[in-house]
Amino acid sequence: MDLLDNLALGFSVALSLQNVFYCFVGALLGTLIGVLPGLGPVATIAMLLPLTFGLPPVSALIMLAGIYYGAQYGGSTTAILINLPGESSSVVTAIDGHQMARKGRAGAALATAALGSFFAGSVATLLLALFAPPLANLALQFGPPEYFSLMVLGLIASVTLASGSVVKAIAMIVLGLILGLSGQDIYTGTPRFTFDMQELSDGFDFVALAMGMFGISEIIRNLEDEHQRSLVAAKVKSLMLTKEEFKRIIAPVLRGTVIGSFLGILPGGGAMLSSFASYSIEKKISKYPREFGRGAIEGVAGPESANNAGAQTSFIPMLTLGIPSNPVMALMIGALIIQGITPGPNVVTEKPDLFWGVIASMWVGNFMLVLLNLPLIGMWVRLLTVPYHVMFPAIIAFCCIGVYSVNNNTFDVYTMALFGLLGYALVKLDCEPAPLLLGFVIGPMLEEYLRRAMLISRGDPTVFVTRPISAVLLLLALAALVVVLLPSVQKGREEAFKE
Amino acid sequence: MFRFIASVACALSLLAALPHPPAAAQNFPSRAVTVIVPFAAGGPTDAAGRIIARAMQSLSGEPFVVENVAGAGSTIGAAKVAHTQPDGYTLLLATSSAMVVAPHLYAKITYDGFRSFAPIGLITEAPFILLVPANSRFDSYDALVAYARAHPGQLNYGTPGLGTVQHLGLERLLEASGVKAAHVPYKGTAPSLIGFLGGEVDFIVETPNAAMPLIKGDRARALAVTGPARLPALPDVPTVADLGVKGADMRSWFALMAPRDTPAPVLATLRSLLERSLADPANVKALREAGFEVATMDLPSLHKMMEQEYGQFGQIIKAQNLVIR
Numbered sequence: 001m002d003l004l005d006n007l008a009l010g011f012s013v014a015l016s017l018q019n020v021f022y023c024f025v026g027a028l029l030g031t032l033i034g035v036l037p038g039l040g041p042v043a044t045i046a047m048l049l050p051l052t053f054g055l056p057p058v059s060a061l062i063m064l065a066g067i068y069y070g071a072q073y074g075g076s077t078t079a080i081l082i083n084l085p086g087e088s089s090s091v092v093t094a095i096d097g098h099q100m101a102r103k104g105r106a107g108a109a110l111a112t113a114a115l116g117s118f119f120a121g122s123v124a125t126l127l128l129a130l131f132a133p134p135l136a137n138l139a140l141q142f143g144p145p146e147y148f149s150l151m152v153l154g155l156i157a158s159v160t161l162a163s164g165s166v167v168k169a170i171a172m173i174v175l176g177l178i179l180g181l182s183g184q185d186i187y188t189g190t191p192r193f194t195f196d197m198q199e200l201s202d203g204f205d206f207v208a209l210a211m212g213m214f215g216i217s218e219i220i221r222n223l224e225d226e227h228q229r230s231l232v233a234a235k236v237k238s239l240m241l242t243k244e245e246f247k248r249i250i251a252p253v254l255r256g257t258v259i260g261s262f263l264g265i266l267p268g269g270g271a272m273l274s275s276f277a278s279y280s281i282e283k284k285i286s287k288y289p290r291e292f293g294r295g296a297i298e299g300v301a302g303p304e305s306a307n308n309a310g311a312q313t314s315f316i317p318m319l320t321l322g323i324p325s326n327p328v329m330a331l332m333i334g335a336l337i338i339q340g341i342t343p344g345p346n347v348v349t350e351k352p353d354l355f356w357g358v359i360a361s362m363w364v365g366n367f368m369l370v371l372l373n374l375p376l377i378g379m380w381v382r383l384l385t386v387p388y389h390v391m392f393p394a395i396i397a398f399c400c401i402g403v404y405s406v407n408n409n410t411f412d413v414y415t416m417a418l419f420g421l422l423g424y425a426l427v428k429l430d431c432e433p434a435p436l437l438l439g440f441v442i443g444p445m446l447e448e449y450l451r452r453a454m455l456i457s458r459g460d461p462t463v464f465v466t467r468p469i470s471a472v473l474l475l476l477a478l479a480a481l482v483v484v485l486l487p488s489v490q491k492g493r494e495e496a497f498k499e
Numbered sequence: 500m501f502r503f504i505a506s507v508a509c510a511l512s513l514l515a516a517l518p519h520p521p522a523a524a525q526n527f528p529s530r531a532v533t534v535i536v537p538f539a540a541g542g543p544t545d546a547a548g549r550i551i552a553r554a555m556q557s558l559s560g561e562p563f564v565v566e567n568v569a570g571a572g573s574t575i576g577a578a579k580v581a582h583t584q585p586d587g588y589t590l591l592l593a594t595s596s597a598m599v600v601a602p603h604l605y606a607k608i609t610y611d612g613f614r615s616f617a618p619i620g621l622i623t624e625a626p627f628i629l630l631v632p633a634n635s636r637f638d639s640y641d642a643l644v645a646y647a648r649a650h651p652g653q654l655n656y657g658t659p660g661l662g663t664v665q666h667l668g669l670e671r672l673l674e675a676s677g678v679k680a681a682h683v684p685y686k687g688t689a690p691s692l693i694g695f696l697g698g699e700v701d702f703i704v705e706t707p708n709a710a711m712p713l714i715k716g717d718r719a720r721a722l723a724v725t726g727p728a729r730l731p732a733l734p735d736v737p738t739v740a741d742l743g744v745k746g747a748d749m750r751s752w753f754a755l756m757a758p759r760d761t762p763a764p765v766l767a768t769l770r771s772l773l774e775r776s777l778a779d780p781a782n783v784k785a786l787r788e789a790g791f792e793v794a795t796m797d798l799p800s801l802h803k804m805m806e807q808e809y810g811q812f813g814q815i816i817k818a819q820n821l822v823i824r
Contacts, residue, residue: 140696189604
């Protein structure tokens, strides 16, 4: 029973009084800072990283893990309450979560996010403990052709993110793809659509784009009808889930956990896709597809669980190979390096207390988060009753700080303002920003993997169908395309028959 | 003589704690000094920058604050320092890519290469290690070259990006060995390592801090070291010169830089602070744990090294027509 011994070792480390304390402090600070609009996990961890320098390595990593979960949950909180996703995974949460908040169900949305995340986090942690090394090797099987096919699937599925017109959704995805083209081409170095601005050589910043499209445009729209909005806020009733709501979230949470756990392992953007994938699936199989985009609780439960499971399993490449799969993991590795630990394939055998301590602390951290946040939900919801003319200047100020802190660059703040105006115009045209954001995120990866696959195959396009994983993904994409197009085809036929 | 000036400058900077008429150099530093790290927080360069900043802070008594200004292959941070007030309060943790590569690579760069900066001192220097996957058919550099010669253009090598030191250095090494291979650029070190471990490319070069864990974990095999001497940790791995390839050394280095017109006494104070920081065994240990061996160099040698690399990288970039307009 190696696993039990290892877990016992892990928990004996994670549950020492000192480490529980650091885990708690980390989760608390992470939540408090992450809840400020625009400060997602990356910014929060970067900001709080120096706090951990003086701690012993295990405590430092445990505290950082706490900060990570806290910040991530804080990000979902702002997405739900004020429609401000601070990172790509909470974009999806904002769609239905914020609509729930508008209907006075902010408390239920927050509770769903907390409970779903806890469940998914627990399962993914167990998965990590059981299968980390083989899963890491599996992830390495994913080469450029597989990633390309996965991105194609993601792009097609993203059409389902929109609750309105399919044509407008496709237009938004394409606009997002175009925005994603800006920046230096990684294969030739040629600057594309940079307008001779050095700041654009890495393209538009995601945080600036997302905060502008969602947050700033939402503020402008709210200022249009403040009267109406305060009425919405006044309706806040029960903070907890009703029995019926609870029943409705069970299946989405389970599905989200499975999707997130697997996509999270892939270092090349898999974790980011997991919340989108979960949302698309929930919307397709839901008994209440009409509610999606108008406050469907499944649209919060599934993606939040997927997101958290993915966040957990994205530790696998870092812990087993020493290679970060996303900026958050890069920060964690930085913290380890400062602690004098070089992450690599040998961490499991050389520092078992660290490896298993961190795994156990993930579970402790998730548990802490639920303990911490269920009581806080009432407080967050009460924030909504703050008069809007007091709240919106504060939100704008925090958005600016948050965006600035990503690269310490004022350019990003202007970018956010610009996209705020664009986002407002799009809202007026009944176009939804979520598909645009997904296009923006997926576009550059789609290109990167396509060209790398072609480069390695020396221009032979058959690699996409001769490699089995890639072929399966492309078939799924084809199936998704049919599913997406079917309703509109049917509608078209129905209309044809009417005449 | 230098030490004397430096210690005088230090003594003066201690005196500066007393109220004093404003004479910039004498009471330097009298407020927080910003060290710009031109990479995102959390990476290895950032770790080194923070260790140095912490050390200089404790010696000088004034805060040395790390500010991460990432982007555009570290040229945004470098440009920011090049154009700042040359008063010694804004410093750059410079890597070779910003100093000796970027000026040739980017036609529209706003600073004049290493001529825009006054060096304070070298911090660390490391050779690269040429790696193949552990299950690779190549067990020596000669075998790799022989295969590449028999099968022109079939092998792939990965790098963290176009125009990185790894890319240009490998091009030079391959040219010196008389073979060609296809370049597969990735978006940074981590993705390039994942691609390497996934078998997408046949070989890469990486610094010891990234390479050693992979070698120890039996994920990669070292075929050559691109420095002047073998590494103590890898005594059996030959240098490229041992293999008969001349003029193909490549290294990664960091140095602390100030803007060019920084007053000499301020530079002297900073040099002394850096020198004393790097002489402290605690800092040497911290840097080693972060993957960097402290390397110091007198200023003329540093200048010579930079000038030489500046010329070499310029040549490769021109020969390969890599200039980005």
